Amino acid sequence: MAEVVVESTGDDVRFSKIAPFSLKDTLMCGQAFRWQSTGNDVCAYTGVVRGKVLRVRQEGECLILEGPTNEDSVAMTRDYFALDVDLGEIERRLREIDPALGTAIDFAPGIRLLRQDPWEAMVTFIISARNSIPLIRRSVELLAEKYGDPIPEGRNGDACEAYFAFPSPEMLAGADIEGLLQCRTGFKAPYISEAAERIASGEFDLAGVGDLEYAEAKSRLMEFRGIGNKVADCILLFAFGFYGAFPIDVWVTRIMRYFFFDSKKVPLRVISEFAHEKFGDLAGYA
DNA sequence: GCCCAGGTGAAGT
DNA sequence: ACTTCACATGGG
Structure with missing residues:
Protein backbone atom coordinates (compact mmCIF):
# COMPACT_ATOMS: atom_id res chain seq x y z
CA MET A 1 0.00 0.00 0.00
CA ALA A 2 1.26 3.41 -0.93
CA GLU A 3 0.68 6.37 1.32
CA VAL A 4 -1.08 8.77 -1.00
CA VAL A 5 -1.18 12.40 0.07
CA VAL A 6 -4.39 14.29 -0.67
CA GLU A 7 -4.57 18.05 -0.28
CA SER A 8 -6.67 20.96 -1.47
CA THR A 9 -5.09 23.66 -3.60
CA GLY A 10 -7.72 26.30 -4.17
CA ASP A 11 -10.66 24.66 -5.97
CA ASP A 12 -8.53 21.70 -7.00
CA VAL A 13 -7.42 18.59 -5.16
CA ARG A 14 -3.89 17.28 -5.49
CA PHE A 15 -2.90 13.62 -5.12
CA SER A 16 0.82 13.24 -4.50
CA LYS A 17 3.27 10.48 -3.57
CA ILE A 18 1.92 8.38 -6.41
CA ALA A 19 5.07 8.24 -8.56
CA PRO A 20 5.73 6.72 -11.02
CA PHE A 21 2.78 8.22 -12.83
CA SER A 22 1.91 9.10 -16.43
CA LEU A 23 -1.62 10.45 -16.80
CA LYS A 24 -1.39 10.49 -20.58
CA ASP A 25 -0.27 6.89 -20.90
CA THR A 26 -2.71 5.72 -18.24
CA LEU A 27 -5.69 7.23 -20.03
CA MET A 28 -4.58 6.79 -23.64
CA CYS A 29 -2.99 3.32 -23.60
CA GLY A 30 -6.26 1.71 -24.63
CA GLN A 31 -7.78 0.55 -21.36
CA ALA A 32 -10.32 3.40 -21.23
CA PHE A 33 -12.17 5.00 -24.12
CA ARG A 34 -14.02 8.07 -22.93
CA TRP A 35 -11.20 10.50 -22.11
CA GLN A 36 -10.46 13.54 -24.24
CA SER A 37 -7.40 15.69 -24.13
CA THR A 38 -8.49 19.16 -23.03
CA GLY A 39 -5.21 20.84 -22.20
CA ASN A 40 -3.84 22.98 -24.97
CA ASP A 41 -0.29 22.76 -23.73
CA VAL A 42 -0.55 21.00 -20.39
CA CYS A 43 -1.42 17.34 -19.80
CA ALA A 44 -5.13 17.60 -19.03
CA TYR A 45 -8.09 15.34 -19.77
CA THR A 46 -11.85 15.34 -19.39
CA GLY A 47 -13.82 12.13 -19.03
CA VAL A 48 -17.06 10.66 -17.75
CA VAL A 49 -16.75 8.26 -14.84
CA ARG A 50 -19.76 6.69 -13.15
CA GLY A 51 -22.06 9.37 -14.48
CA LYS A 52 -19.87 12.30 -13.44
CA VAL A 53 -17.66 14.56 -15.53
CA LEU A 54 -14.10 14.44 -14.24
CA ARG A 55 -11.38 16.91 -15.22
CA VAL A 56 -7.87 15.89 -14.35
CA ARG A 57 -4.35 16.99 -15.15
CA GLN A 58 -0.81 16.02 -14.29
CA GLU A 59 1.65 18.37 -12.59
CA GLY A 60 5.03 16.84 -12.03
CA GLU A 61 4.38 13.42 -10.58
CA CYS A 62 1.04 14.53 -9.12
CA LEU A 63 -2.53 13.99 -10.23
CA ILE A 64 -4.76 17.04 -9.96
CA LEU A 65 -8.53 16.74 -9.81
CA GLU A 66 -9.89 20.04 -11.03
CA GLY A 67 -12.63 21.75 -9.07
CA PRO A 68 -15.23 22.19 -8.05
CA THR A 69 -14.67 18.98 -6.12
CA ASN A 70 -16.51 17.29 -3.28
CA GLU A 71 -15.99 14.31 -1.03
CA ASP A 72 -17.54 12.00 -3.63
CA SER A 73 -15.46 13.10 -6.60
CA VAL A 74 -12.27 12.88 -4.55
CA ALA A 75 -13.09 9.38 -3.36
CA MET A 76 -14.11 8.39 -6.88
CA THR A 77 -10.86 9.63 -8.36
CA ARG A 78 -8.82 7.80 -5.76
CA ASP A 79 -10.70 4.60 -6.49
CA TYR A 80 -10.78 4.97 -10.29
CA PHE A 81 -7.03 5.48 -10.55
CA ALA A 82 -6.43 2.84 -7.85
CA LEU A 83 -4.09 5.28 -6.15
CA ASP A 84 -3.61 2.99 -3.17
CA VAL A 85 -1.81 0.52 -5.40
CA ASP A 86 1.97 0.99 -5.13
CA LEU A 87 3.00 1.04 -8.80
CA GLY A 88 6.64 1.70 -7.93
CA GLU A 89 6.81 -1.60 -6.13
CA ILE A 90 5.05 -3.36 -9.00
CA GLU A 91 7.46 -1.96 -11.59
CA ARG A 92 10.42 -3.06 -9.42
CA ARG A 93 9.04 -6.59 -9.23
CA LEU A 94 8.41 -6.69 -12.99
CA ARG A 95 12.00 -5.67 -13.74
CA GLU A 96 13.20 -8.60 -11.70
CA ILE A 97 11.03 -11.01 -13.64
CA ASP A 98 12.45 -10.29 -17.10
CA PRO A 99 14.71 -7.68 -18.75
CA ALA A 100 12.12 -7.24 -21.50
CA LEU A 101 9.73 -5.83 -18.92
CA GLY A 102 12.43 -3.41 -17.76
CA THR A 103 12.77 -2.17 -21.32
CA ALA A 104 9.01 -1.73 -21.56
CA ILE A 105 8.85 0.17 -18.25
CA ASP A 106 11.73 2.44 -19.32
CA PHE A 107 9.81 3.19 -22.51
CA ALA A 108 6.50 3.97 -20.79
CA PRO A 109 6.65 4.14 -16.99
CA GLY A 110 3.75 5.09 -14.75
CA ILE A 111 0.88 3.32 -16.49
CA ARG A 112 -1.70 2.65 -13.80
CA LEU A 113 -4.43 0.05 -14.22
CA LEU A 114 -7.77 1.77 -13.74
CA ARG A 115 -10.77 0.49 -11.85
CA GLN A 116 -13.54 1.15 -14.35
CA ASP A 117 -17.26 0.53 -14.17
CA ALA A 239 -12.81 -3.08 -14.03
CA PHE A 240 -12.39 -5.61 -11.26
CA GLY A 241 -8.72 -5.33 -10.42
CA PHE A 242 -7.81 -8.93 -11.18
CA TYR A 243 -4.19 -8.04 -11.83
CA GLY A 244 -3.31 -11.61 -12.73
CA ALA A 245 -5.58 -11.45 -15.80
CA PHE A 246 -3.66 -11.47 -19.08
CA PRO A 247 -5.70 -10.33 -22.10
CA ILE A 248 -4.10 -11.65 -25.27
CA ASP A 249 -4.84 -9.52 -28.32
CA VAL A 250 -3.01 -9.56 -31.64
CA TRP A 251 -0.28 -7.25 -30.32
CA VAL A 252 0.31 -9.18 -27.13
CA THR A 253 0.50 -12.31 -29.27
CA ARG A 254 3.16 -10.73 -31.45
CA ILE A 255 5.30 -9.41 -28.61
CA MET A 256 5.06 -12.63 -26.62
CA ARG A 257 6.08 -14.67 -29.65
CA TYR A 258 8.95 -12.30 -30.32
CA PHE A 259 10.40 -12.36 -26.80
CA PHE A 260 9.61 -15.83 -25.57
CA PHE A 261 8.82 -18.13 -28.51
CA ASP A 262 11.47 -17.32 -31.10
CA SER A 263 8.82 -15.59 -33.24
CA LYS A 264 7.22 -18.95 -33.87
CA LYS A 265 3.54 -19.59 -34.21
CA VAL A 266 2.20 -20.73 -30.85
CA PRO A 267 -1.33 -21.51 -29.70
CA LEU A 268 -2.83 -18.74 -27.56
CA ARG A 269 -3.36 -21.30 -24.83
CA VAL A 270 0.38 -21.82 -24.59
CA ILE A 271 1.06 -18.09 -24.42
CA SER A 272 -1.54 -17.75 -21.70
CA GLU A 273 -0.13 -20.55 -19.59
CA PHE A 274 3.39 -19.20 -20.02
CA ALA A 275 2.34 -15.68 -18.98
CA HIS A 276 0.52 -16.83 -15.87
CA GLU A 277 3.47 -18.95 -14.82
CA LYS A 278 6.07 -16.25 -15.48
CA PHE A 279 4.21 -13.09 -14.47
CA GLY A 280 1.87 -14.52 -11.85
CA ASP A 281 -0.40 -12.02 -10.12
CA LEU A 282 1.23 -9.18 -12.06
CA ALA A 283 0.45 -10.56 -15.52
CA GLY A 284 -1.93 -7.71 -16.25
CA TYR A 285 0.66 -5.07 -15.39
CA ALA A 286 3.24 -6.96 -17.42
C1' DG B 1 -11.04 -4.33 -54.70
C1' DC B 2 -8.43 -6.09 -50.76
C1' DC B 3 -6.55 -6.51 -46.17
C1' DC B 4 -6.57 -5.40 -41.50
C1' DA B 5 -8.51 -3.95 -36.95
C1' DG B 6 -7.82 -5.17 -28.82
C1' DG B 7 -11.98 -11.84 -31.23
C1' DT B 8 -15.69 -14.82 -31.00
C1' DG B 9 -19.27 -18.33 -32.13
C1' DA B 10 -20.62 -21.99 -34.88
C1' DA B 11 -19.82 -25.59 -37.89
C1' DG B 12 -16.87 -29.04 -39.58
C1' DT B 13 -12.99 -32.24 -38.99
C1' DA C 1 -9.33 -30.48 -29.07
C1' DC C 2 -8.00 -28.14 -33.35
C1' DT C 3 -9.20 -25.57 -37.89
C1' DT C 4 -11.92 -22.66 -40.65
C1' DC C 5 -15.01 -18.98 -41.66
C1' DA C 6 -18.37 -15.35 -41.23
C1' DC C 7 -19.29 -11.48 -38.79
C1' DA C 8 -20.47 -5.09 -39.54
C1' DT C 9 -17.89 -1.34 -40.14
C1' DG C 10 -14.39 1.86 -41.51
C1' DG C 11 -9.63 3.18 -42.82
C1' DG C 12 -5.33 2.63 -45.42
Missing part, protein backbone atom coordinates in the same frame (compact mmCIF):
# COMPACT_ATOMS: atom_id res chain seq x y z
CA PRO A 118 -17.84 -3.18 -14.86
CA TRP A 119 -20.86 -2.73 -17.10
CA GLU A 120 -19.23 -0.04 -19.20
CA ALA A 121 -16.11 -2.18 -19.51
CA MET A 122 -18.19 -5.19 -20.47
CA VAL A 123 -19.91 -3.38 -23.33
CA THR A 124 -16.76 -1.58 -24.41
CA PHE A 125 -14.71 -4.72 -24.73
CA ILE A 126 -17.48 -6.66 -26.44
CA ILE A 127 -17.38 -3.86 -29.01
CA SER A 128 -13.59 -4.08 -29.20
CA ALA A 129 -13.60 -7.46 -30.93
CA ARG A 130 -12.31 -7.23 -34.48
CA ASN A 131 -12.38 -3.45 -34.31
CA SER A 132 -10.01 -0.51 -34.20
CA ILE A 133 -9.47 1.77 -31.22
CA PRO A 134 -10.83 4.95 -32.87
CA LEU A 135 -13.98 3.10 -33.89
CA ILE A 136 -14.38 1.59 -30.43
CA ARG A 137 -14.20 5.07 -28.96
CA ARG A 138 -16.79 6.30 -31.38
CA SER A 139 -19.23 3.45 -30.70
CA VAL A 140 -19.01 3.97 -26.95
CA GLU A 141 -19.57 7.70 -27.36
CA LEU A 142 -22.53 7.12 -29.67
CA LEU A 143 -24.11 4.74 -27.15
CA ALA A 144 -23.73 7.34 -24.41
CA GLU A 145 -25.21 10.10 -26.56
CA LYS A 146 -28.14 7.99 -27.72
CA TYR A 147 -29.05 6.16 -24.53
CA GLY A 148 -27.23 7.82 -21.63
CA ASP A 149 -28.48 10.57 -19.36
CA PRO A 150 -27.10 14.02 -20.10
CA ILE A 151 -24.94 15.31 -17.28
CA PRO A 152 -25.54 18.82 -16.02
CA GLU A 153 -22.12 20.36 -16.08
CA GLY A 154 -22.41 22.78 -13.18
CA ARG A 155 -19.29 24.54 -14.30
CA ASN A 156 -19.11 28.12 -15.47
CA GLY A 157 -17.35 29.13 -18.61
CA ASP A 158 -17.51 26.21 -21.00
CA ALA A 159 -21.15 25.20 -21.27
CA CYS A 160 -20.65 24.42 -24.94
CA GLU A 161 -19.99 20.71 -24.69
CA ALA A 162 -22.55 18.16 -23.58
CA TYR A 163 -21.58 15.05 -21.63
CA PHE A 164 -23.52 11.84 -21.24
CA ALA A 165 -23.37 9.08 -18.67
CA PHE A 166 -22.74 5.61 -20.01
CA PRO A 167 -26.20 3.99 -20.26
CA SER A 168 -27.17 1.47 -17.59
CA PRO A 169 -28.05 -2.16 -18.37
CA GLU A 170 -31.71 -1.20 -17.94
CA MET A 171 -31.45 1.50 -20.58
CA LEU A 172 -29.70 -0.74 -23.10
CA ALA A 173 -32.03 -3.64 -22.33
CA GLY A 174 -34.82 -1.48 -23.69
CA ALA A 175 -32.95 -0.64 -26.87
CA ASP A 176 -33.77 -2.37 -30.13
CA ILE A 177 -31.07 -3.86 -32.34
CA GLU A 178 -31.58 -1.23 -34.97
CA GLY A 179 -30.77 1.52 -32.48
CA LEU A 180 -27.67 -0.30 -31.30
CA LEU A 181 -26.60 -0.73 -34.92
CA GLN A 182 -26.86 3.02 -35.40
CA CYS A 183 -24.09 3.24 -32.81
CA ARG A 184 -21.88 1.26 -35.19
CA THR A 185 -21.77 -1.77 -32.95
CA GLY A 186 -22.05 -4.06 -35.98
CA PHE A 187 -22.34 -7.77 -35.37
CA LYS A 188 -21.86 -7.16 -31.64
CA ALA A 189 -25.23 -5.40 -31.32
CA PRO A 190 -27.17 -8.56 -30.33
CA TYR A 191 -24.46 -9.48 -27.82
CA ILE A 192 -24.83 -6.10 -26.11
CA SER A 193 -28.59 -6.47 -26.10
CA GLU A 194 -28.46 -9.95 -24.55
CA ALA A 195 -25.98 -8.92 -21.89
CA ALA A 196 -28.07 -5.87 -20.98
CA GLU A 197 -31.19 -8.00 -20.58
CA ARG A 198 -29.51 -10.63 -18.44
CA ILE A 199 -28.06 -8.05 -16.11
CA ALA A 200 -31.04 -5.71 -15.99
CA SER A 201 -33.36 -8.62 -15.19
CA GLY A 202 -31.19 -9.57 -12.24
CA GLU A 203 -30.47 -12.99 -13.71
CA PHE A 204 -26.75 -12.22 -13.65
CA ASP A 205 -25.04 -10.40 -10.78
CA LEU A 206 -22.23 -8.50 -12.49
CA ALA A 207 -20.96 -6.74 -9.38
CA GLY A 208 -20.76 -10.12 -7.66
CA VAL A 209 -18.11 -11.25 -10.16
CA GLY A 210 -15.61 -9.25 -8.14
CA ASP A 211 -16.08 -11.54 -5.16
CA LEU A 212 -15.23 -14.72 -7.06
CA GLU A 213 -11.91 -16.41 -7.65
CA TYR A 214 -10.24 -15.41 -10.92
CA ALA A 215 -10.95 -18.66 -12.76
CA GLU A 216 -14.56 -18.77 -11.65
CA ALA A 217 -15.11 -15.10 -12.44
CA LYS A 218 -13.69 -15.59 -15.91
CA SER A 219 -15.81 -18.58 -16.78
CA ARG A 220 -18.93 -16.80 -15.55
CA LEU A 221 -18.19 -13.87 -17.87
CA MET A 222 -17.47 -16.20 -20.77
CA GLU A 223 -21.01 -17.52 -20.56
CA PHE A 224 -22.06 -14.33 -22.34
CA ARG A 225 -22.10 -14.43 -26.11
CA GLY A 226 -19.47 -12.04 -27.38
CA ILE A 227 -17.18 -12.58 -24.41
CA GLY A 228 -14.32 -14.98 -25.00
CA ASN A 229 -10.91 -15.33 -23.39
CA LYS A 230 -9.55 -11.94 -24.28
CA VAL A 231 -12.61 -9.82 -23.56
CA ALA A 232 -13.21 -11.59 -20.24
CA ASP A 233 -9.65 -10.84 -19.17
CA CYS A 234 -10.04 -7.20 -20.18
CA ILE A 235 -13.13 -6.84 -18.01
CA LEU A 236 -11.48 -8.57 -15.07
CA LEU A 237 -8.31 -6.51 -15.40
CA PHE A 238 -9.67 -3.07 -16.18
Whole structure:
Protein backbone atom coordinates (compact mmCIF):
# COMPACT_ATOMS: atom_id res chain seq x y z
CA MET A 1 0.00 0.00 0.00
CA ALA A 2 1.26 3.41 -0.93
CA GLU A 3 0.68 6.37 1.32
CA VAL A 4 -1.08 8.77 -1.00
CA VAL A 5 -1.18 12.40 0.07
CA VAL A 6 -4.39 14.29 -0.67
CA GLU A 7 -4.57 18.05 -0.28
CA SER A 8 -6.67 20.96 -1.47
CA THR A 9 -5.09 23.66 -3.60
CA GLY A 10 -7.72 26.30 -4.17
CA ASP A 11 -10.66 24.66 -5.97
CA ASP A 12 -8.53 21.70 -7.00
CA VAL A 13 -7.42 18.59 -5.16
CA ARG A 14 -3.89 17.28 -5.49
CA PHE A 15 -2.90 13.62 -5.12
CA SER A 16 0.82 13.24 -4.50
CA LYS A 17 3.27 10.48 -3.57
CA ILE A 18 1.92 8.38 -6.41
CA ALA A 19 5.07 8.24 -8.56
CA PRO A 20 5.73 6.72 -11.02
CA PHE A 21 2.78 8.22 -12.83
CA SER A 22 1.91 9.10 -16.43
CA LEU A 23 -1.62 10.45 -16.80
CA LYS A 24 -1.39 10.49 -20.58
CA ASP A 25 -0.27 6.89 -20.90
CA THR A 26 -2.71 5.72 -18.24
CA LEU A 27 -5.69 7.23 -20.03
CA MET A 28 -4.58 6.79 -23.64
CA CYS A 29 -2.99 3.32 -23.60
CA GLY A 30 -6.26 1.71 -24.63
CA GLN A 31 -7.78 0.55 -21.36
CA ALA A 32 -10.32 3.40 -21.23
CA PHE A 33 -12.17 5.00 -24.12
CA ARG A 34 -14.02 8.07 -22.93
CA TRP A 35 -11.20 10.50 -22.11
CA GLN A 36 -10.46 13.54 -24.24
CA SER A 37 -7.40 15.69 -24.13
CA THR A 38 -8.49 19.16 -23.03
CA GLY A 39 -5.21 20.84 -22.20
CA ASN A 40 -3.84 22.98 -24.97
CA ASP A 41 -0.29 22.76 -23.73
CA VAL A 42 -0.55 21.00 -20.39
CA CYS A 43 -1.42 17.34 -19.80
CA ALA A 44 -5.13 17.60 -19.03
CA TYR A 45 -8.09 15.34 -19.77
CA THR A 46 -11.85 15.34 -19.39
CA GLY A 47 -13.82 12.13 -19.03
CA VAL A 48 -17.06 10.66 -17.75
CA VAL A 49 -16.75 8.26 -14.84
CA ARG A 50 -19.76 6.69 -13.15
CA GLY A 51 -22.06 9.37 -14.48
CA LYS A 52 -19.87 12.30 -13.44
CA VAL A 53 -17.66 14.56 -15.53
CA LEU A 54 -14.10 14.44 -14.24
CA ARG A 55 -11.38 16.91 -15.22
CA VAL A 56 -7.87 15.89 -14.35
CA ARG A 57 -4.35 16.99 -15.15
CA GLN A 58 -0.81 16.02 -14.29
CA GLU A 59 1.65 18.37 -12.59
CA GLY A 60 5.03 16.84 -12.03
CA GLU A 61 4.38 13.42 -10.58
CA CYS A 62 1.04 14.53 -9.12
CA LEU A 63 -2.53 13.99 -10.23
CA ILE A 64 -4.76 17.04 -9.96
CA LEU A 65 -8.53 16.74 -9.81
CA GLU A 66 -9.89 20.04 -11.03
CA GLY A 67 -12.63 21.75 -9.07
CA PRO A 68 -15.23 22.19 -8.05
CA THR A 69 -14.67 18.98 -6.12
CA ASN A 70 -16.51 17.29 -3.28
CA GLU A 71 -15.99 14.31 -1.03
CA ASP A 72 -17.54 12.00 -3.63
CA SER A 73 -15.46 13.10 -6.60
CA VAL A 74 -12.27 12.88 -4.55
CA ALA A 75 -13.09 9.38 -3.36
CA MET A 76 -14.11 8.39 -6.88
CA THR A 77 -10.86 9.63 -8.36
CA ARG A 78 -8.82 7.80 -5.76
CA ASP A 79 -10.70 4.60 -6.49
CA TYR A 80 -10.78 4.97 -10.29
CA PHE A 81 -7.03 5.48 -10.55
CA ALA A 82 -6.43 2.84 -7.85
CA LEU A 83 -4.09 5.28 -6.15
CA ASP A 84 -3.61 2.99 -3.17
CA VAL A 85 -1.81 0.52 -5.40
CA ASP A 86 1.97 0.99 -5.13
CA LEU A 87 3.00 1.04 -8.80
CA GLY A 88 6.64 1.70 -7.93
CA GLU A 89 6.81 -1.60 -6.13
CA ILE A 90 5.05 -3.36 -9.00
CA GLU A 91 7.46 -1.96 -11.59
CA ARG A 92 10.42 -3.06 -9.42
CA ARG A 93 9.04 -6.59 -9.23
CA LEU A 94 8.41 -6.69 -12.99
CA ARG A 95 12.00 -5.67 -13.74
CA GLU A 96 13.20 -8.60 -11.70
CA ILE A 97 11.03 -11.01 -13.64
CA ASP A 98 12.45 -10.29 -17.10
CA PRO A 99 14.71 -7.68 -18.75
CA ALA A 100 12.12 -7.24 -21.50
CA LEU A 101 9.73 -5.83 -18.92
CA GLY A 102 12.43 -3.41 -17.76
CA THR A 103 12.77 -2.17 -21.32
CA ALA A 104 9.01 -1.73 -21.56
CA ILE A 105 8.85 0.17 -18.25
CA ASP A 106 11.73 2.44 -19.32
CA PHE A 107 9.81 3.19 -22.51
CA ALA A 108 6.50 3.97 -20.79
CA PRO A 109 6.65 4.14 -16.99
CA GLY A 110 3.75 5.09 -14.75
CA ILE A 111 0.88 3.32 -16.49
CA ARG A 112 -1.70 2.65 -13.80
CA LEU A 113 -4.43 0.05 -14.22
CA LEU A 114 -7.77 1.77 -13.74
CA ARG A 115 -10.77 0.49 -11.85
CA GLN A 116 -13.54 1.15 -14.35
CA ASP A 117 -17.26 0.53 -14.17
CA PRO A 118 -17.84 -3.18 -14.86
CA TRP A 119 -20.86 -2.73 -17.10
CA GLU A 120 -19.23 -0.04 -19.20
CA ALA A 121 -16.11 -2.18 -19.51
CA MET A 122 -18.19 -5.19 -20.47
CA VAL A 123 -19.91 -3.38 -23.33
CA THR A 124 -16.76 -1.58 -24.41
CA PHE A 125 -14.71 -4.72 -24.73
CA ILE A 126 -17.48 -6.66 -26.44
CA ILE A 127 -17.38 -3.86 -29.01
CA SER A 128 -13.59 -4.08 -29.20
CA ALA A 129 -13.60 -7.46 -30.93
CA ARG A 130 -12.31 -7.23 -34.48
CA ASN A 131 -12.38 -3.45 -34.31
CA SER A 132 -10.01 -0.51 -34.20
CA ILE A 133 -9.47 1.77 -31.22
CA PRO A 134 -10.83 4.95 -32.87
CA LEU A 135 -13.98 3.10 -33.89
CA ILE A 136 -14.38 1.59 -30.43
CA ARG A 137 -14.20 5.07 -28.96
CA ARG A 138 -16.79 6.30 -31.38
CA SER A 139 -19.23 3.45 -30.70
CA VAL A 140 -19.01 3.97 -26.95
CA GLU A 141 -19.57 7.70 -27.36
CA LEU A 142 -22.53 7.12 -29.67
CA LEU A 143 -24.11 4.74 -27.15
CA ALA A 144 -23.73 7.34 -24.41
CA GLU A 145 -25.21 10.10 -26.56
CA LYS A 146 -28.14 7.99 -27.72
CA TYR A 147 -29.05 6.16 -24.53
CA GLY A 148 -27.23 7.82 -21.63
CA ASP A 149 -28.48 10.57 -19.36
CA PRO A 150 -27.10 14.02 -20.10
CA ILE A 151 -24.94 15.31 -17.28
CA PRO A 152 -25.54 18.82 -16.02
CA GLU A 153 -22.12 20.36 -16.08
CA GLY A 154 -22.41 22.78 -13.18
CA ARG A 155 -19.29 24.54 -14.30
CA ASN A 156 -19.11 28.12 -15.47
CA GLY A 157 -17.35 29.13 -18.61
CA ASP A 158 -17.51 26.21 -21.00
CA ALA A 159 -21.15 25.20 -21.27
CA CYS A 160 -20.65 24.42 -24.94
CA GLU A 161 -19.99 20.71 -24.69
CA ALA A 162 -22.55 18.16 -23.58
CA TYR A 163 -21.58 15.05 -21.63
CA PHE A 164 -23.52 11.84 -21.24
CA ALA A 165 -23.37 9.08 -18.67
CA PHE A 166 -22.74 5.61 -20.01
CA PRO A 167 -26.20 3.99 -20.26
CA SER A 168 -27.17 1.47 -17.59
CA PRO A 169 -28.05 -2.16 -18.37
CA GLU A 170 -31.71 -1.20 -17.94
CA MET A 171 -31.45 1.50 -20.58
CA LEU A 172 -29.70 -0.74 -23.10
CA ALA A 173 -32.03 -3.64 -22.33
CA GLY A 174 -34.82 -1.48 -23.69
CA ALA A 175 -32.95 -0.64 -26.87
CA ASP A 176 -33.77 -2.37 -30.13
CA ILE A 177 -31.07 -3.86 -32.34
CA GLU A 178 -31.58 -1.23 -34.97
CA GLY A 179 -30.77 1.52 -32.48
CA LEU A 180 -27.67 -0.30 -31.30
CA LEU A 181 -26.60 -0.73 -34.92
CA GLN A 182 -26.86 3.02 -35.40
CA CYS A 183 -24.09 3.24 -32.81
CA ARG A 184 -21.88 1.26 -35.19
CA THR A 185 -21.77 -1.77 -32.95
CA GLY A 186 -22.05 -4.06 -35.98
CA PHE A 187 -22.34 -7.77 -35.37
CA LYS A 188 -21.86 -7.16 -31.64
CA ALA A 189 -25.23 -5.40 -31.32
CA PRO A 190 -27.17 -8.56 -30.33
CA TYR A 191 -24.46 -9.48 -27.82
CA ILE A 192 -24.83 -6.10 -26.11
CA SER A 193 -28.59 -6.47 -26.10
CA GLU A 194 -28.46 -9.95 -24.55
CA ALA A 195 -25.98 -8.92 -21.89
CA ALA A 196 -28.07 -5.87 -20.98
CA GLU A 197 -31.19 -8.00 -20.58
CA ARG A 198 -29.51 -10.63 -18.44
CA ILE A 199 -28.06 -8.05 -16.11
CA ALA A 200 -31.04 -5.71 -15.99
CA SER A 201 -33.36 -8.62 -15.19
CA GLY A 202 -31.19 -9.57 -12.24
CA GLU A 203 -30.47 -12.99 -13.71
CA PHE A 204 -26.75 -12.22 -13.65
CA ASP A 205 -25.04 -10.40 -10.78
CA LEU A 206 -22.23 -8.50 -12.49
CA ALA A 207 -20.96 -6.74 -9.38
CA GLY A 208 -20.76 -10.12 -7.66
CA VAL A 209 -18.11 -11.25 -10.16
CA GLY A 210 -15.61 -9.25 -8.14
CA ASP A 211 -16.08 -11.54 -5.16
CA LEU A 212 -15.23 -14.72 -7.06
CA GLU A 213 -11.91 -16.41 -7.65
CA TYR A 214 -10.24 -15.41 -10.92
CA ALA A 215 -10.95 -18.66 -12.76
CA GLU A 216 -14.56 -18.77 -11.65
CA ALA A 217 -15.11 -15.10 -12.44
CA LYS A 218 -13.69 -15.59 -15.91
CA SER A 219 -15.81 -18.58 -16.78
CA ARG A 220 -18.93 -16.80 -15.55
CA LEU A 221 -18.19 -13.87 -17.87
CA MET A 222 -17.47 -16.20 -20.77
CA GLU A 223 -21.01 -17.52 -20.56
CA PHE A 224 -22.06 -14.33 -22.34
CA ARG A 225 -22.10 -14.43 -26.11
CA GLY A 226 -19.47 -12.04 -27.38
CA ILE A 227 -17.18 -12.58 -24.41
CA GLY A 228 -14.32 -14.98 -25.00
CA ASN A 229 -10.91 -15.33 -23.39
CA LYS A 230 -9.55 -11.94 -24.28
CA VAL A 231 -12.61 -9.82 -23.56
CA ALA A 232 -13.21 -11.59 -20.24
CA ASP A 233 -9.65 -10.84 -19.17
CA CYS A 234 -10.04 -7.20 -20.18
CA ILE A 235 -13.13 -6.84 -18.01
CA LEU A 236 -11.48 -8.57 -15.07
CA LEU A 237 -8.31 -6.51 -15.40
CA PHE A 238 -9.67 -3.07 -16.18
CA ALA A 239 -12.81 -3.08 -14.03
CA PHE A 240 -12.39 -5.61 -11.26
CA GLY A 241 -8.72 -5.33 -10.42
CA PHE A 242 -7.81 -8.93 -11.18
CA TYR A 243 -4.19 -8.04 -11.83
CA GLY A 244 -3.31 -11.61 -12.73
CA ALA A 245 -5.58 -11.45 -15.80
CA PHE A 246 -3.66 -11.47 -19.08
CA PRO A 247 -5.70 -10.33 -22.10
CA ILE A 248 -4.10 -11.65 -25.27
CA ASP A 249 -4.84 -9.52 -28.32
CA VAL A 250 -3.01 -9.56 -31.64
CA TRP A 251 -0.28 -7.25 -30.32
CA VAL A 252 0.31 -9.18 -27.13
CA THR A 253 0.50 -12.31 -29.27
CA ARG A 254 3.16 -10.73 -31.45
CA ILE A 255 5.30 -9.41 -28.61
CA MET A 256 5.06 -12.63 -26.62
CA ARG A 257 6.08 -14.67 -29.65
CA TYR A 258 8.95 -12.30 -30.32
CA PHE A 259 10.40 -12.36 -26.80
CA PHE A 260 9.61 -15.83 -25.57
CA PHE A 261 8.82 -18.13 -28.51
CA ASP A 262 11.47 -17.32 -31.10
CA SER A 263 8.82 -15.59 -33.24
CA LYS A 264 7.22 -18.95 -33.87
CA LYS A 265 3.54 -19.59 -34.21
CA VAL A 266 2.20 -20.73 -30.85
CA PRO A 267 -1.33 -21.51 -29.70
CA LEU A 268 -2.83 -18.74 -27.56
CA ARG A 269 -3.36 -21.30 -24.83
CA VAL A 270 0.38 -21.82 -24.59
CA ILE A 271 1.06 -18.09 -24.42
CA SER A 272 -1.54 -17.75 -21.70
CA GLU A 273 -0.13 -20.55 -19.59
CA PHE A 274 3.39 -19.20 -20.02
CA ALA A 275 2.34 -15.68 -18.98
CA HIS A 276 0.52 -16.83 -15.87
CA GLU A 277 3.47 -18.95 -14.82
CA LYS A 278 6.07 -16.25 -15.48
CA PHE A 279 4.21 -13.09 -14.47
CA GLY A 280 1.87 -14.52 -11.85
CA ASP A 281 -0.40 -12.02 -10.12
CA LEU A 282 1.23 -9.18 -12.06
CA ALA A 283 0.45 -10.56 -15.52
CA GLY A 284 -1.93 -7.71 -16.25
CA TYR A 285 0.66 -5.07 -15.39
CA ALA A 286 3.24 -6.96 -17.42
C1' DG B 1 -11.04 -4.33 -54.70
C1' DC B 2 -8.43 -6.09 -50.76
C1' DC B 3 -6.55 -6.51 -46.17
C1' DC B 4 -6.57 -5.40 -41.50
C1' DA B 5 -8.51 -3.95 -36.95
C1' DG B 6 -7.82 -5.17 -28.82
C1' DG B 7 -11.98 -11.84 -31.23
C1' DT B 8 -15.69 -14.82 -31.00
C1' DG B 9 -19.27 -18.33 -32.13
C1' DA B 10 -20.62 -21.99 -34.88
C1' DA B 11 -19.82 -25.59 -37.89
C1' DG B 12 -16.87 -29.04 -39.58
C1' DT B 13 -12.99 -32.24 -38.99
C1' DA C 1 -9.33 -30.48 -29.07
C1' DC C 2 -8.00 -28.14 -33.35
C1' DT C 3 -9.20 -25.57 -37.89
C1' DT C 4 -11.92 -22.66 -40.65
C1' DC C 5 -15.01 -18.98 -41.66
C1' DA C 6 -18.37 -15.35 -41.23
C1' DC C 7 -19.29 -11.48 -38.79
C1' DA C 8 -20.47 -5.09 -39.54
C1' DT C 9 -17.89 -1.34 -40.14
C1' DG C 10 -14.39 1.86 -41.51
C1' DG C 11 -9.63 3.18 -42.82
C1' DG C 12 -5.33 2.63 -45.42
